[in-house]
Amino acid sequence: MSKHLIDCFFLSFTKEGEARRVESQGRVLSFLPSGRMIVQMYSWIDGEESTKRIVDEKEFSTWEYFDSAEDWKNTADMLIKFSRQFTERAVIE
Numbered sequence: 001m002s003k004h005l006i007d008c009f010f011l012s013f014t015k016e017g018e019a020r021r022v023e024s025q026g027r028v029l030s031f032l033p034s035g036r037m038i039v040q041m042y043s044w045i046d047g048e049e050s051t052k053r054i055v056d057e058k059e060f061s062t063w064e065y066f067d068s069a070e071d072w073k074n075t076a077d078m079l080i081k082f083s084r085q086f087t088e089r090a091v092i093e
Contacts, residue, residue: 006030009072010039010063011079022079025072026053028065 005028013020026041029052036054043050066072 003031005037005065008065008067009069010060010065011072011076012059012063022076025076 009027012024014023026039029038031037035057039053041050
């Protein structure tokens with residue numbers, strides 16, 4: 001496991017056909033000897049801390065990581081905005 005991910009922020013994704021959709025967001029708290037990771041999840045509604053989770057490497061190996069909260073937030077905002085525009089365009093057409 002890569003200890004440099006501790007305190008990094010992340011976005012996780014689901015796949016819908018060929019597209020990726022942002023699913024959840026959080027911050028890496030620590031690694032466990034079992035190779036799993038403890039993460040702090042954040043609410044989409046108000047950005048506040050929500051639950052803590054223990055996740056397996058299979059799940060967190062596909063996440064996108066950010067060194068700063070600002071980069072994390074900017075990327076999430078851009079992806080959500082793009083997703084909304086794409087959805088609105090599909091409905092209009």
